Amino acid sequence: MFEGFDPVLLARIQFAFTISFHIVFPAFTIGLASYLAVLNGLWMWTGRQVYLAVFQYWLKIFAVSFAMGVVSGIVMSYQFGTNWSVFSDRTGPILGPMMAYEVLSAFFLEAGFLGVMLFGLNRVGPRLHFFATLMVAVGTLGSAFWILSVNSWMQTPAGYAIAANGQFIPQDWWAIVFNPSFPYRLVHMVLAAYLTTAFVVGAVGAWHLLKDRGNQGARLMFSMALWMAAVVAPIQIFAGDQHGLNTLEHQPMKVAAMEGHFSTNTEGAMPLTLFGLPDMEAGEMRYAVEVPALGSLILGHSLDAQIAGLDRFPREDWPNVWIVFFSFRLMVGIGLAMLGIGAWSLWHRWRGDLVEATWLQRASVLMGPMGFVAVLAGWITTEVGRQPYTVYGLMRTAESASPIAASAVGTSLLAFIAVYFLVFGAGTYYILRSMRKPPEMDEEGPRPEDPIRTAGFAQGPHMEAGDNPSRSPAPAE
Numbered sequence: 124m125f126e127g128f129d130p131v132l133l134a135r136i137q138f139a140f141t142i143s144f145h146i147v148f149p150a151f152t153i154g155l156a157s158y159l160a161v162l163n164g165l166w167m168w169t170g171r172q173v174y175l176a177v178f179q180y181w182l183k184i185f186a187v188s189f190a191m192g193v194v195s196g197i198v199m200s201y202q203f204g205t206n207w208s209v210f211s212d213r214t215g216p217i218l219g220p221m222m223a224y225e226v227l228s229a230f231f232l233e234a235g236f237l238g239v240m241l242f243g244l245n246r247v248g249p250r251l252h253f254f255a256t257l258m259v260a261v262g263t264l265g266s267a268f269w270i271l272s273v274n275s276w277m278q279t280p281a282g283y284a285i286a287a288n289g290q291f292i293p294q295d296w297w298a299i300v301f302n303p304s305f306p307y308r309l310v311h312m313v314l315a316a317y318l319t320t321a322f323v324v325g326a327v328g329a330w331h332l333l334k335d336r337g338n339q340g341a342r343l344m345f346s347m348a349l350w351m352a353a354v355v356a357p358i359q360i361f362a363g364d365q366h367g368l369n370t371l372e373h374q375p376m377k378v379a380a381m382e383g384h385f386s387t388n389t390e391g392a393m394p395l396t397l398f399g400l401p402d403m404e405a406g407e408m409r410y411a412v413e414v415p416a417l418g419s420l421i422l423g424h425s426l427d428a429q430i431a432g433l434d435r436f437p438r439e440d441w442p443n444v445w446i447v448f449f450s451f452r453l454m455v456g457i458g459l460a461m462l463g464i465g466a467w468s469l470w471h472r473w474r475g476d477l478v479e480a481t482w483l484q485r486a487s488v489l490m491g492p493m494g495f496v497a498v499l500a501g502w503i504t505t506e507v508g509r510q511p512y513t514v515y516g517l518m519r520t521a522e523s524a525s526p527i528a529a530s531a532v533g534t535s536l537l538a539f540i541a542v543y544f545l546v547f548g549a550g551t552y553y554i555l556r557s558m559r560k561p562p563e564m565d566e567e568g569p570r571p572e573d574p575i576r577t578a579g580f581a582q583g584p585h586m587e588a589g590d591n592p593s594r595s596p597a598p599a600e
Contacts, residue, residue: 336478382396
């Protein structure tokens with residue numbers, strides 16, 4: 124059935140398929156764990172039941188997402204031994220310990236406190252339950268730290284030596300873990316996770332506000348999510364710019380593909396290509412729509428900066444410019460849309476009609492899944508732009524694959540597709556069904572034993588998100 128197919132290409136497709144399913148769950152749970160910790164803390168601080176209601180609303184969604192992330196991650200590890208055994212053998216002395224550190228220091232922390240977070244509120248008390256929730260949030264960030272360090276080392280390897288048998292041997296663990304691109308990649312990914320979660324939460328809140336303006340939980344979700352968008356989206360754009368400059372320094376060929384620059388600007392400034400059709404055979408961008416000099420200004424922070432084009436690199440080392448060029452523009456376009464939503468929400472806050480902003484809420488519903496699309500587009504840009512290497516500049520993808528027949532890889536790929544759409548389709552359907560239900564106030568739910576704030580600042584459950592307690596005083600709860 125798969126005769127004539129390239130087994131390396133099939134292995135790459137299989138890994139791309141599984142990681143595309145996997146990455147959306149950590150991107151969501153990283154942000155959602157932190158959001159749950161904030162909600163739990165605010166409930167402890169104010170005693171307002173609306174925070175607990177929203178916390179419990181998202182808790183079960185977090186549990187399902189976390190489980191699907193764990194399962195999909197295990198499958199990816201399986202592929203390292205089957206399809207990429209040569210890569211695993213050569214990089215094992217470095218990547219193996221780092222993956223073990225992730226399990227020991229981060230995953231165990233998440234898993235150890237997850238049960239208390241999910242089921243322990245009425246058993247261990249509010250304070251210990253808040254601590255457990257906080258530890259789960261810290262654990263998700265710890266997992267991001269180690270996984271992104273592993274990936275960043277593959278992009279910008281450092282602190283290693285190559286043994287006689289071809290294995291990468293660690294020499295400086297500090298340089299390995301904190302390799303040149305890691306800090307930028309970590310910040311960029313964590314902020315992306317927070318924005319992804321914010322727009323999902325905002326979309327759910329907007330959906331229910333369009334049906335019931337008075338729903339306190341929906342008002343709180345929408346308001347908190349758009350605060351996150353307004354604050355984090357500009358920071359993310361700045362972080363992305365810094366990450367791009369770091370990539371230009373260490374992976375200039377990737378940046379040339381991202382920008383669609385086939386030729387180096389030896390004379391004059393480099394334009395910014397907004398759109399075009401890359402022609403890799405001819406080595407040029409057809410039908411280019413350009414902004415003069417802006418490419419030099421963005422990448423070199425100078426109007427006459429010279430930026431290396433793909434003509435400076437061997438043609439056999441070029442990544443697929445089509446994929447990298449368009450995936451990068453998709454990510455940037457969504458980021459600018461997020462910035463616009465955040466600015467739009469600030470305008471409505473200034474007007475005092477955020478809850479009545481129908482068109483903003485409709486736009487927020489449409490933007491709900493866009494964070495996932497941006498994360499996938501960014502990941503495609505990063506990984507396809509690294510080709511034809513698994514360890515950038517040192518180990519080619521063709522040298523990394525297992526000596527396995529195309530039929531074996533193709534058969535397992537079909538099995539993955541069938542099982543993934545069945546299992547993860549069911550999980551996603553459950554999550555969407557949960558999101559369709561409006562958040563409800565539980566008047567009889569547990570309350571913090573002693574709200575940290577004083578009675579003058581505590582607010583009753585009848586108050587709506589954003590109400591000023593000095594205008595509507597309520598007794599302490």
